[in-house]
Amino acid sequence: MIPRLLKEPLLHFLALGAALFLFFQWTGGGSGPGSERIVLTPGQIDHLAAGFAKTWQRPPTEPELKGLIDDWVREEIAVREAMAAGLDRDDTVIRRRLRQKLEFVVEDVVEATPPTDAQLQEWLDRHTDEFRIEPRVAIRQVYVSTDRRGAKADAAAREILARLSAAGADAAIDTLGDASLLPQELNLAPLSDLDRLFGEGFGARIESAPVGVWSGPFESGYGLHVVLVRERVAGSTPNLANVRPAVEREFLAERRRNQLAAMYERLLDKYDVVVEQRDAEGSGS
Numbered sequence: 001m002i003p004r005l006l007k008e009p010l011l012h013f014l015a016l017g018a019a020l021f022l023f024f025q026w027t028g029g030g031s032g033p034g035s036e037r038i039v040l041t042p043g044q045i046d047h048l049a050a051g052f053a054k055t056w057q058r059p060p061t062e063p064e065l066k067g068l069i070d071d072w073v074r075e076e077i078a079v080r081e082a083m084a085a086g087l088d089r090d091d092t093v094i095r096r097r098l099r100q101k102l103e104f105v106v107e108d109v110v111e112a113t114p115p116t117d118a119q120l121q122e123w124l125d126r127h128t129d130e131f132r133i134e135p136r137v138a139i140r141q142v143y144v145s146t147d148r149r150g151a152k153a154d155a156a157a158r159e160i161l162a163r164l165s166a167a168g169a170d171a172a173i174d175t176l177g178d179a180s181l182l183p184q185e186l187n188l189a190p191l192s193d194l195d196r197l198f199g200e201g202f203g204a205r206i207e208s209a210p211v212g213v214w215s216g217p218f219e220s221g222y223g224l225h226v227v228l229v230r231e232r233v234a235g236s237t238p239n240l241a242n243v244r245p246a247v248e249r250e251f252l253a254e255r256r257r258n259q260l261a262a263m264y265e266r267l268l269d270k271y272d273v274v275v276e277q278r279d280a281e282g283s284g285s
Contacts, residue, residue, distance in 0.1 A: 134190035142177035157217035
């Protein structure tokens with residue numbers, strides 16, 4: 001019952017509202033640019049003292065604390081007078097910073113309630129593909145250039161295949177095929193790595209090749225390849241325990257986006273938004 005209650009959007013809205021209320025109370029009780037009352041709460045004084053102690057590795061003296069308070073008051077006066085004069089309007093930097101501060105409050109609410117293992121497992125089950133471990137293979141390969149050999153490339157590759165099939169999995173391959181920068185030996189690697197090395201689709205082409213047997217030729221973006229799959233490890237979905245930090249990070253990011261979207265949707269009801277159309281004749285001038 002309680003875990004289900006924690007998922008209710010209404011509860012999230014109430015928590016967000018409480019956080020905003022406490023935030024504005026902590027920052028001075030809601031007095032704004034038009035108010036002549038400045039309130040510095042004990043919590044704010046403690047915050048000033050803590051900031052000083054973090055910088056200087058000691059608590060402030062009484063004169064130093066008074067200096068911090070005087071400076072805070074001057075800053076508060078400057079901010080209010082600047083806002084009353086409209087200096088904050090049409091300033092992109094200030095608008096962006098104010099938006100960030102509002103959204104930080106939401107983020108604090110999100111991170112204040114860490115997700116349970118059940119919530120993370122449910123999220124992982126819905127995003128399996130993002131964390132799925134790719135199939136991996138270890139291969140040996142001999143390259144045959146279609147550019148150099150032209151129409152004879154396929155016959156040359158099949159001749160090499162026959163020789164290697166007779167010689168076995170450990171046959172020497174250094175003197176076979178054509179020279180290239182492609183690796184002849186590749187330890188266990190995801191199929192996507194093969195695509196990066198040999199060209200798109202190469203990993204899928206050898207995915208069903210038998211293990212321990214020379215096979216091919218397989219076509220790549222460079223030419224033909226006679227391939228021996230030495231080892232294959234099937235793809236799998238990891239356990240939550242193995243990827244918990246990454247899953248929790250993505251879970252919280254998604255919850256943060258959802259909470260922000262819900263907050264703006266709720267606040268939007270307070271405003272009458274009018275988007276005036278641009279003058280078609282004057283828009284190009």
